[in-house]
Amino acid sequence: MRPIKLTMTAFGPFATTEIIEFDKLGDNPLFLINGPTGSGKTTILDGICFALYGSTTGNERDARQMRCDHSAPDTLTEVELIFSLNERRYRITRQPDQEKPKTRGEGFTNHGASAELLHIGADGAEQLLVARKVGEANETIQTLTGLNADQFRQVMVLPQGKFRELLMANSRDREAIFSQLFQTHIYKRIEDHLKDQAGTIRKEVEAQRNQQKGILEAADVDNSDALENELVQLQPVHAAAKAAKLAATAAQQQANDELKAAQQLVADFTRLAESENKLKTLEARKPLIDAKRAEQALAEEANRLNPLFRDVERCTKQLSLATTRWQQAQAEQGTKAALLKQADKALEQAVQREPQLDAAKQHLTTLETYRQRVTQLETARVNKQQATNALAKAKAALLKAQTDADAINAKRNQAEQEQQTLATAVQALGGKQLALKTLAYQLGLKHEQVKLAQQVTQSETALLKQQGVFDSATRASTQEAKNTTQVEIAWHQGQAALLAAELEDAQPCPVCGSTDHPQPAVSIDAIPTEQDLNQARTQASDARDLLTKAGHALEKLKTGLEHLGTQLTGTEQKLGAVAEQPLKAVQADHDALEKEVAQLSQQQQRQERLASEIQQLKQGETAAAQALAASNDKHAEAKTGSATAEQQVQNAEQELPDAYRAAGALEAAITAGETAKAALALAISTAREQHKTATAISKAADATLHSADQAKGDAVDAQAKALEAWHDTLRTSNFEDEKQFQLALFDDATLAGLKAQISAYETQCNREKGAVAAQKNALQGKSKPELDTLQGKLAETTEASQAAETAFQEIDKRYSRLVDTRNKLHRALEQTANLEKRYALIGTLADVANGNTGNKISLQRFVLSVLLDDVLLVASTRLKMMSKDRYQLLRNQDRAKGGGASGLDLVVEDAYTGNQRPVATLSGGESFMAALSLALGLSDIVQAYAGGIRLDTLFIDEGFGSLDPESLDLAINTLVDLQATGRMVGIISHVPELKEWMNVRLDVIPDRGGSHTRAVLP
Secondary structure (H helix, E strand, O other): OEEEEEEEEEEOOEEEEEEEEHHHHOOOOEEEEEOOOOOOHHHHHHHHHHHHHOOOOOOOOOHHHHEOOOOOOOOOOEEEEEEEEOOEEEEEEEEOOEEEEOOOOOOEEEEOOEEEEEEEOOOOOEEEEEEOOHHHHHHHHHHHHOOOHHHHHHHOEEOOOOOOHHHHOOHHHHHHHHHHHHOOHHHHHHHHHHHHHHHHHHHHHHHHHHHHHHHHHHOOOOOHHHHHHHHHHHHHHHHHHHHHHHHHHHHHHHHHHHHHHHHHHHHHHHHHHHHHHHHHHHHHOHHHHHHHHHHHHHHHHHHHHHHHHHHHHHHHHHHHHHHHHHHHHHHHHHHHHHHHHHHHHHHHHHHOOHHHHHHHHHHHHHHHOOHHHHHHHHHHHHHHHHHHHHHHHHHHHHHHHHHHHHHHHHHHHHHHHHHHHHHHHHOOHHHHHHHHHHHHHHHHHHHHHHHHHHHHHHHHHHHHHHHHHHHHHHHHHHHHHHHHHHHHHHHHHHHHHHHHHOOOOOOOOOOOOOOOOOOOOOOOOOOOOHHHHHHHHHHHHHHHHHHHHHHHHHHHHHHHHHHHHHHHHHHHHHHHOOOOOOHHHHHHHHHHHHHHHHHHHHHHHHHHHHHHHHHHHHHHHHHHHHHHHHHHHHHHHHHHHHHHHHHHHHHHHHOOOHHHOOOOHHHHHHHHHHHHHHHHHHHHHHHHHHHHHHHHHHHHHHHHHHHHHHHHHHHHHHHHHHHHHHHHHHHOOOOOOHHHHHHHOOOHHHHHHHHHHHHHHHHHHHHHHHHHHHHHHHOOOOOOOOHHHHHHHHHHHHHHHHHHHHHHHHHHHHHHHHHHHHHHHHHHHHHHHHHHHHHHHHHHHHHHHOOOOOOOOOHHHHHHHHHHHHHHHHHHHHHHHHOOOOEEEEEOOOOOOOOOOOOOOEEEEEOOOOEEEEHHHOOHHHHHHHHHHHHHHHHHHHHHOOOOOOOOEEEEEOOHHHOOHHHHHHHHHHHHHHHHOOOEEEEEOOOHHHHHHOOOEEEEEOOOOOOEEEEEOO
């Protein structure tokens, strides 16, 4: 992530809108953020962190507290950051929760927090990613950068007082940071997957064992041996019952078959009687069917004659239609002839108006010759008006130029007189400034002595208080360790008691294998659960962590107290070289002299401003003289132009008739002429078109009449021929007249129904005759059986079969249940064996991957320890250079005490003693160098690994003041090397050497109305 532009409004000490353009500081800049205490240097880092994550760098103030008290009530607090990430640009804007004036009435209303995130394309177009939702913006930023707010503060922005956090972090915290930076979450997922899989297998094994127990209980047997014994005893009984059931079923089936055969024979005799009755009924219907056959023959002959009869009807209809069309065509031809006469008369009248059209065209041609003259006249009039306006402006400009020249001359004379008056007062300023510096140095030393003495007293008090905290933490840690030991002993004793409760006589013990259990364990007290045990261990671990933190804080206070004592001694030695005077007297002299110097300084500044004003006024006199001369020239030129334009207007008016000199008169005349010409042309053209159309319509009506007359004659001939053919055919048919023919006509559906009735009758008669013959042949020599005897035999065999089935079911139910139980039990035992075999592999892998064996190092922490070794190798190179080959950072290989995480803790190797010791034992300056080296090494290694997060920017807030001059030189050289690799490095510091050495600065300048920034570039 690299910041490009930061805009802060009403944020921190910035009352209005402050814009910081980081991209203008240069490519990969190394720059200093400089300014007095409280000016707002750290606020710049707060702005970056707030824009990205909605919190400040120190996370000690919430967003509402960052509003500037100097800002106007209606100005909303807002921070906007444009930044680049992986060659893509983004813009994020945040507003905290704040109060704003009501739009109506008095008082304030709450303005809720909001955040907007946009992607900026290569063409500058913006795509909205998040609109106003703060939580969604936080999640998106964390996804883009790969870091949460705390991790961002630890690896990219090292805020004031926080630079030691990454150095002092424990294995668990460092694991969270490194896993984000190096994207090693896949190893954590492997750990969790193996752990979940092992847990699932354990649960499945337990479930299988419970299932085996449930299977035996469901079969009402105690164990597998009892199950097998009962199956052996029951098997012959089950076989005998099955054989008896099969014999009884066979006897029942035979009796049933005999009864069904007898019932079928009775049914055959019954069907024969029914068929004979049906045949007699059909023979009684024969006369009626014969009549229908005669009716069918007449209908078929009538249908053969029907086409000729239909042709007569068709020809008659066509003759009627042709006659009607001939009458309509005759009437239409008369109407069209009358219209043609009217069109002839209209055409004759239009031809008589053609001379009027020629005259109108000639008049328009004459008017068109005047169009250019009108244009020339209008142009001359416009030129005349412009020349008049130019002359008036030139007169006004001439008067203004003369007035300006006189005013500038008067101001210059006044300024020169005031400059001579201030020159005498400024000469005394130099000596008084030197005296003021001397008093300020003495006063500063005295204030520093008093301040350091107060800090020593406060540190001694804090040291005593922290010593009490350390003693309390020691006692609490010891007590929690005892409690944990007692809970663990009680838990183990309880597990032994639970195991003993499951022991059975003559069954082997799962621990020692013995079948004798003389003294099984018994728990008197309540058995702690695994949750109680984990809670006790967690409380003990928290107590140890609290003790460690208290020890670190105690060491830090002792080191700070020693440092303050050294500073106080140095200040007292400097005071010994200065003349001793009371503090109040020095303060009074300093205040009085400071006021006098301030007044003289203001006069000096006024003198400098006057000199600049006089120079500007002299330049203004020259410019005013030049403007006056130019105004005179323009005025003369404007007078000449006005006279020329007047003459042009007069010439143009003489060349145009009076009727057309008025504006728009010629255009109106041309428009009227064109309208008249168009009306005449349209009337003549319309008359010709109407005559042409009427002629064509009249000819078409004549042709239609002739065609209708011919069609009528054809229809008369066709009707005569059709009547002759019909009458000839009717005379030779079986019908006496046309009426009898029409009565015999049937439609197709009726005729088809008649044929179907006759055919169905014939088919039914043939079928019934065949059925009677076949049935008599089949029953020849047979007689009806007695059904009652057969039914009694079937009832007896059915009762015997049901009794045998009931006896078999009672035995088979138990036997089948036992067989099914044995099969289920075998399958459950096989599944349990397979699961235990799988757990032997998966459980071991899960324990190793999750750090439950050996040095308690998980798979992800092992991978991160390798990466940390690479980081420490690079970091130690820089630390050895800054510490003059004394220190290097190493990874602690020892296993953590208790159940704490291991593998990522740090120690420092001291070349002076040859020993390794905790990083917490380093002094303030040494800790700063170590933390800086670790941050730079981390930045190098993260970017060297594919898939790692890019750390293109590093901000460091203070810490350089704890370094001696030589160490400071080495630290600066290290940052210069880092800048050369393509990183942006920003430093916030009060160290004077940094301000003198670094030529790229961002100065933060405080003021009563709010701070502002200024970029200082080489």
